[in-house]
Amino acid sequence: MPHHPDDPSPQWSPTGRRPRTAARLLTVLGVLAGPALLVALGAAGVLASWAALSLGAVVLGGGVVLAAATVFRGPGALRGRGGPGSPDTGDFVPGARVLVVGGGYVGLVAARALQARLGASGDGRHRGRRGARDRASTPVGSVTVVDPQPHMTYQPFLPEAAGGSIAPRHLTVSLRRVLDRCDVVTGSVVAIDDARRRAVVTLPDGVSRELAYDVLVLAPGAIARELPVPGLAERALTFRSVGDAERVRDHVLSRLDAAASIVPTTPDDLARRARLLTFVVIGGGFAGVEALGELEDLARRAGRQVGVGRDEMRWVLVEASRRIMPEVTEMTAARVHGRLARRGIEVRVGAGLASAEGGTVRLADGTTIPTDTVVVAAGTRPHPLLERTDLPLERTGKVRCTAMLQVAGRTHVFAAGDGAAVPDLARGALLADENPQVLTAPTAQHAVRQARVLAGNVVAHLGGRPLQPYHHASAGVVAGLGRRRGVAEIRGVRLMGWPAYALHRAYHMWAMPTAERKARILLDWVAAALLGRDPVATGAVVPSPRRGDADPGVSDGTPQTSDVREAPRPTAPDRPVTGPVDLAAIDGPTLREPHPSFPLLREPHPSGAARLGVPSAARVDGPVTGDQPALSWITRGRHDRR
Template sequence: MAKKILIVGGGYAGFYTAWKLEKLLRAGEAEVTIVDPLPYMAYLPFLPEVAAGSIEPRHAVVARRRHLKKTANVAGKVTGISHATKTATITPNTGEAYDFEYDQIVITTGSVSRTFPIPGIADRAIGMKTIEEAVAIRDRMVGNFERAASLPKDSAERARLLTVTVVGGGFAGIESVAELRSFATALLRRYPEITFDETKFHLVEAMGRIMPEVTEGLADWVVKDQTRRGVNIHLDTQLSSAEGGNIELSTGEKYESDLIVWTAGVMPRPFLRGTDLPIGARGHVVGTPSLRVATEEGEIVEGAWTAGDTSQVPDISSTPGPGGFCVPNAQHAVRQGRLLAKNIVASLRGEGVVDYNHKNQGAVAGLGMNTGVFRSGNFTLKGYIAWLAHRFYHGLAIPTWERKWRVFGGWVGHFFLSRDIVNIEAVTEPRAIFEEFASRPRPAAD
């Protein structure tokens, strides 16, 4: 009988695993099921550009049903795993939970934003981990410009609306604040009531430097470049409170900010701790270099595999990540997903599996329109050429040619027409106007 392969999570690693399995599996060899509450895989490196209006949101996601034609897609969540009985509990988006029996399970649940109990963050901040968050940030910023433009120049509310705070100085944080600063500068052409000096952008980073993935020299250049463009970068600084939009920093500085973006770390999904799979100290599924799930002592858990942000996979390359594990980024998730599919097929056929040993392709970041940084080994680029390298790399890296054409086509359109500045904040309550004017039955007569 065909083996049942269950993929938990449809992000990078899950999508690429299923995509590769469809190409490798023989007819009738296995049945692949992927479970995810969302119908698409989001290409996370594009989120800052989505927030800045440089990429159409739907172009930054890949519809799984369009490209996974042999894989069963289940809209829901895996809420329990008993690997001892090889049973997973699936809770669909609509309907009752049910048990699903499998032969092989692939844990690729990705990561979620990791926050700290800072007053106001849970109530006021927006993450930068989903396409919905990126769209909300874009709409909020344009909406704030619209609201601020009609307020008096000395209004405290106007100043609050035009102040953006990004927490976290890694790649996600730097790209987010740089893209938003660039977007705000472009918006000023459409809002003559607002001046450049009124728009305030703050980046708060607890460490003494930004972007640990690049050299200190390159990171220092980014700080100087973004400072010149109007970003206030607070190093060695922690966010103490954001209650009510009132920002308090560990340095004692205080100001008001309506838009707060949180990019200060990620963590695996907490439900994994409730399963019988081996979990590391920080909540990751323990894996081996061959992407098998294993105990901390190295004992293989047969029929279980893991990859991507949710996994704790030893980095056996010449340049291992912090702690000796692969860092949670798209580059690893994509490569691991492809290898994981090959190893699953090899395992089903009684063949040997291969260890994940990668060659670092470097790091590239977009820092707003026409500027960026690139590093590969000792070779670095910065400015316009690095920005082109960033767009070329990620434009080709997003899966499927259909999506590549949409992304590149959008960029070409923006070159001639500039970025679209329309915000559709009302989409969060699409029935509001209909309800306001809808006729209702009159109360029954007594």
């Protein structure tokens, strides 16, 4: 039956020390007594000296192995898990229920550290592959992780995924694979009632249920900031997830392919080609500058293969503040500004965005930029979930925390990452200040270290031990600006070019969770260095111009309806055509007309003559749309070779 913590019987406690038993002492004495007995027999002449020494060495080696297994694994370990005398019987106090909201970097690292200290659960769901010592030495009974995605995305590598240096799926880490001893729930936490210690979770099928918890780890992250600019939400591409990186990459490459298909013979063709080759990135922070650098490098290299010159492409970086990259000093930002300008990139600082309607970006100063590509990387805002909780929030919408990463006034709630307002002790914040003016920046550098401190504080809180404050003095920042280009500012030392790029990759490779993902990313880098980036767009298709449209313009990827109606079908003799077709006899062919090189299909016609096309039952009445295949008139079976 389950053992209660108040029961004084000699049973292992999830929070107590492992008891020392006589079995350990007897094992150690046996290890020493066996070789001593053999040496004594050899000295007495009962055994040959060489035999006594050899057997003594074998017995001593085997005894050391047995003693190590007993001492370090605990009594009963040699009999297997669940055997007689083993503490892993499932009869112990389950311990505290820890709920981790968010499977991002903070949630993954914290849950991974907590599951290493996971106590034995009464139903045995959390036993995993770890030893009994790990499971029975802490008060953590179960860890549940809730996130809308079943994987974690390492966002600092998103620009390289968009640039083609890393396969997008290699930036993700499967939560179920890494957190094999946790309960991973794929769903969205829509509300938290901390007074009742309940969280409302909506599953993918729409069913909602409540999850109870004893300790809450809040790490929902942040979402992309929505700018109140007319037309931006409909035209712009975001840059926050792996899907966004793939979509942006395919879109840029498809614009190059579409521009290469236009022969600039008229001023309208020149304008269309220029519009396709103009790319605008909104946001001059780290995210926008890194995305712009990687995409520009990819487009320049891909343009050589499709026949688009570097001078034809126009890249524009729009930043509303007076300078780019507020994360670094003004001198470093000025150097990056100059490097981008030398690459032919227009950097417009202090330029507010007025609108993005009609395929034209309009700035506050009246400048217009006709473009077919607008990428928004203009920062983030706290997750909306925080507004649907009863936790104290800071004026920016982040949950208010202490330096111990505990939510102010809630000792059982911990928070870290982009949605937590944590006082930065390294910049002068006070330890006891719960509403500091100096907060840690929402960077990967702080998220990496906050997650580890948070996991240790959760275990210390449950074990009744003092908590450790989060204190980290930023060593500097690193960023990539394209292939073999980067910027770094480390303790006042500024680096540009290849050294900074190497530091950028080395740091984020160290921070990337799991050795398996690190190995895959390293192989991607080697392949990209040896073979080059693969400039193939697999997820974007540019619809072809439709005959009959007055001005096909530049398509935005959505099917458009043409006003073309079926023209009268030309007649032909009631026999297969074997000779050349008289093109003059075809009056106004449409997309539904067969190509002249194909034989005619006979169809009864009121006039008694054969008619071009398919049987009337197979013909679709209505306007021709842009997604209509050009050879849809071919009957089923003619091109289906089995």
